[in-house]
Amino acid sequence: MEIKAIRGFNDILPDEIGKWQFAEETAREVFEGFGFSEIRIPILERTELFSRGIGEATDIVEKEMYTFVDRSGNSLTLRPEATASIARAYLEHQLYTFDPVAKLYCIGPMFRYERPQKGRYRQFYQIDAEVFGVENPVVDAEVIIMLIHFLKRVGFENLELQINTLGDQTCWPKYREELKRFLTSKSFQLCEDCQRRLQTNPLRIFDCKVETCQEAITNAPKVSDFICSECQKHFDLVKKYLETAGLQYILNPRMVRGLDYYTRTAFEVVSYQLGSQNAVAGGGRYDNLFQEIGGLEIPGIGFAIGMERLVSLLPRDKEFISYPHLFVAALGQEPSKEAYRIVNQLHLEGIRAELDYEGKSLKSQMRRADKLKARYVLILGEDELKRGKAALRNMETKSQEEISINNIFTVLKDKVKELKGKNRH
RNA sequence: GUGAGUGUAGCUCAGUUGGAUAGAGCACUGGGUUGUGGCCCCAGUGGUCGAGGGUUCGAGUCCCUUCACUCACCCCA
Known part of the structure; x- marks a missing residue:
């Protein structure tokens, strides 16, 4: 780069x-x-x-x-x-x-x-x-x-x-002048930096770590008196x-x-x-x-x-990151089209949904779903699609159920509501 | 502006007194399972060794210059 x-x-x-x-x-x-x-x-x-x-x-x-x-x-x-x-x-x-x-x-x-x-x-x-x-x-x-x-x-x-x-x-100016006068009388004790501070910002000399400077200021006038x-x-x-x-x-x-x-x-x-x-x-x-x-x-x-x-x-905490609610894994041409349709619809409903863009194997789609920490994966295959069904897998519990595609929105809305109840996201 | 330290793969780092095709772990991609993630196993992609010059038969390694980053000074949020 x-x-x-x-x-x-x-x-x-x-x-x-x-x-x-x-x-x-x-x-x-x-x-x-x-x-x-x-x-x-x-x-x-x-x-x-x-x-x-x-x-x-x-x-x-x-x-x-x-x-x-x-x-x-x-x-x-x-x-x-x-x-x-x-x-x-x-x-x-x-x-x-x-x-x-x-x-x-x-x-x-x-x-x-x-x-x-x-x-x-x-x-x-x-x-x-x-x-x-x-x-x-x-x-x-x-x-x-x-x-x-x-x-x-x-x-x-x-x-x-x-x-x-x-x-x-x-x-304030009175104090500044007084401090300056006091320190000027001790200027031979001051380090190079403090010689300069004496002109620009005498109060900074209090912060100096050099020992002789610390000695020089021990009896310096105090702000509170001015x-x-x-x-x-x-x-x-x-x-x-x-x-x-x-x-x-x-x-x-x-x-x-x-x-x-x-x-x-x-x-x-x-x-x-x-x-x-x-x-x-x-x-x-x-x-x-x-x-x-x-x-x-x-x-x-x-x-x-x-x-x-x-x-x-702030702690480096994952709670600030938002994870997808659903990953849609599709296998084959027709299921991919259907996945596209479903994901678009879910986005309009405010449900965070992801899908595979590269026509990869189910295994690699599952890997990506896992990496993104998707809570659910919807698996769309040719056979199921013909029956109007799809498999919905809970990634945490590994439990999987067959649901009909028509019901997807209502089923997911409930699941997402549950997720939101548990934490911020 | 000043000082110190560090630059080798996307990340974290090995690399012997200078020696032959520059390594590991993680990450990434694929496979092991013709449709199921994390763990495991196998394979693969990925490097002008920050850049330029010098010494040398030979430089990631030594010298010079330069750039970048980090920390500190100064000062501030």
């Missing part, structure tokens, strides 16, 4: 798709139960939307965007995340005139030009949820509760919820609402966000089974995003779930 998918772009094959569908269906059900509506947004936007919304100095904008100039000379970018686009749509269609509060969710692919590794790809899927127009910390909690509830519904009871507050425009009273109050309420909802969380004062628009509440759900990229979902409040892209002061909060990471934690 000469032409292969490009780096970091993956095919999701049929044997895996059940897990994806399950995750998406569950998200729709849960989110709509919380009053969210789906929104679908374009995959391409004007580059400006992201450079302004996410922030010029962020890694995403500086080096990770798929950006190109189209035939009319506009700079366009494949969306690296959904929030900015959803906010743009909200402004563009003035959804706030209908209701200042908007609860929206979106499922689809995002694109970032990074070196792929476990849990990180150039095209990756996110399930995104956003609430616009509410400053009250109740929604911070509501959104987190919805996320955790969703994760429980797909089967994860014990993922770790980490929360932090990033402060806002008034208190958070202003308004932000502190907001955060305290978020924590209280989470507690009254019975949610366990871990305070992670080192948690940072890579996107400029985040303020106040930030949260992540992590799994230690994921490898280095361990965040299944992440999000937070962004009360400045709208000003950046549209000039209106509209608060927002939301999260994104990484679908690849989520799906990789």
